[in-house]
Amino acid sequence: VKCDDFTALLAGGDPLSQSVKEHVASCAACRLMMESLKAPEAELRPDQVKRLQHLVMSSLQPVRPLPSENSLMLIFLAGFVVFCLLATVPLHFRAYRVLTVYQNLAYYGLLLVLAAAFSRAVVERMIPGAMRRINTAALVTFTLLSLALISIPLFVNFGLNRFVQSGIPCLRLGIVCAGLSGALASLLVRRGFLTSPIETGTTAGFFAGLAGFTVLALHCPIKNALHVMAWHLGAMVASGIGGAIAGLALDCFGGRDDHPSITQR
């Protein structure tokens, strides 16, 4: 056993074997390391604990815990589906007619899977200490790439005729829908405790952007891959950036001193 093996065992959180214990006993450097890492005695004064108890007890009221992570995920997913359908009703469902049944299944199925993944990711960021199974950067990259790639076989037209004129209304509609869904989602997100507001804002922003994209996917009948990639996905990216900026603002200014009792001793 070498000193490095001892360090690796410490970092791995594994129990020390007999041979490692013997090494620590015989090695001055490892012994010193072991002793240095002992947690110091708690020095909190008993009157401080009493004061904290008094502080908390003074406004103690029963609270209703948040629903479970799975329930919250389903709430977000159901909200996503209902919002997309309701938002498309006044605009008319025109897009599904230009695709075959299988193409529709693949396209809208992918959007539903992505929405479920974003729901999960947002919920994981609302609850402190929740296990994070989904990485925001990986999810956003996968979403943008998969939606761009699926557009190529689905929308075979690559012409640039009236590219900007037809694209601006779609971008505007996508951003408006994303903004509305983002505002609705924030009502639920605010019920949680955000330990990393920028990450949460970015995730929620792209989730809202996905709602905007889905409304366009249900409404816009333009069968042009470049149009979808530039304007529909553009609305989603804009929403993600907006979410990140909102998260940044919350991160910088959300922790302002709003507890006057902190300084009272």
Place this chain on the structure above:
Amino acid sequence: MQGYQRADRDATAMLISALSPAIFQFFLGEVRDHARAEDLLQDFWLRVHKARHTFQCGKPLLPWAYAIARRVRVDQYRRTRRVMQHELQSDELPDMASEEPIPIEQNKLADLLKDLPSAQRETVLLLKCGGLSLQEVARTTGVSVGAVKQRAFRAYEALRKALGAAP
């Protein structure tokens, strides 16, 4: 914790007594100042009080509590930075506050950790002061268990070097 959510006074008092020393040690390891660590602990309980509904029955308590503690520390850092930006430079040093800070030597681990990168310092504090497992540290910090192991390994290597260089 469920008692706290139901507004059970005894359960709440017990929770505060049980959790406060460990959280205080975590803050003390970070800021190395007794008075500031006490302020942070108070801020922590005010945040916990507001966010107590986010704790879910059956889930581990420590990652939830330390995740909030990390956020309190970040906000405190920002607040300090904002205050420092608005402070006026003065040629004369003001008198020291009446409360004496705890000498650094009394907190050996915090003294050793002060030169480590923030993420590594936090990992060692959570593992050693908080007594959290690798999985719990991963939940608290929002990274993978592998990343926690890597941070801990690097921190221990740096500590070994620092101990070797110490007289």
